[in-house]
Amino acid sequence: MIKVEDLHKTFAENYVLRGVNLEIRDGETITIIGGSGCGKTVLLKHIVGLLKPDKGKIYINSTEITSLTEHELGEYQKKFGYLFQGSALFDSLTAGENVAFGLHNMNFNEKLIKKKVSDCLGHVGLSGVEDIKPAELSGGMKKRVALARAIAYDPEYICYDEPTTGLDPIMADAINELIIHLQKTLKVTSIVVTHDLSSAYKISNRIAMLYDGKIITLGSPEEIKKTSNEYVKQFITGSINGPIKLKLKEF
Ligand SMILES: Nc1ncnc2c1ncn2[C@@H]1O[C@H](COP(=O)(O)OP(=O)(O)OP(=O)(O)O)[C@@H](O)[C@H]1O
Ligand SMILES: [Mg+2]
Secondary structure, three states: OEEEEEEEEEEOOEEEEEEEEEEEOOOOEEEEEOOOOOOHHHHHHHHOOOOOOOEEEEEEOOEEHHHOOHHHHHHHHOOEEEEOOOOOOOOOOOHHHHHHHHHHHHOOOHHHHHHHHHHHHHHOOOOOOOOOOHHHOOHHHHHHHHHHHHHOOOOOEEEEEOOOOOOOHHHHHHHHHHHHHHHHHHOOEEEEEOOOHHHHHHHOOEEEEEEOOEEEEEEOHHHHHOOOOHHHHHHHHOOOOOOOOOOHHHO
């Protein structure tokens, strides 16, 4: 289980996380929704130890990760696969080299690395693209290569930051199916950040909404659809009218 306790983070004057509390259960798919710039990616980066909070704790099982040494944190991070917003592939490496990237730190021999790369590309429906450079791949293929990289070292947890954003509806649904498939076959715990509500409803056991630096609601997709919380209602209906006001300086 992952437990986020009273997490606070400020960048200069920008007070982004203002006391996030969240428990993530083993084996579930939990999705975090919320407006642009509300801190979803920042929260995800704290969970994997890429950012340090100003205040608050993060537990994975009984280990508190914000106070780990760099070496201990490195070991902890091996439990995680991370699909970065925008894929973040290395352009100078081939698809296969991208997938293999983290495996070189895991003491695997070259033959095993090759097999793992091939298996993971197979998992995401991209067998045989090992030698292709990212520039030659479509956006959806890049996401899938990034996903193959995220699952390459058998993570216990996979973080997906906007896995379906920018994809056509059919490709987006193929990614949804893949997330569900990976959860079922690899028994991973999935933490997803998305604006794509149809994806959130389809893949999630639970959905949490981040607003004003806090988790303001948490429930099953059915509970979220029937919510009486005015903020959540406005967000899921995508209306300009409601308690959430756009800050025009963001434009
Ligand atoms: N490394 C950083 N340094 C300074 N400010 C940052 C940093 N990372 C994020 N921020 C700020 O924190 C706020 C939250 O950013 P974050 O990327 O978490 O938003 P988000 O909810 O993921 O938005 P989107 O849906 O657009 O991806 C933003 O105002 C952003 O500018
Ligand atoms: Mg983001």
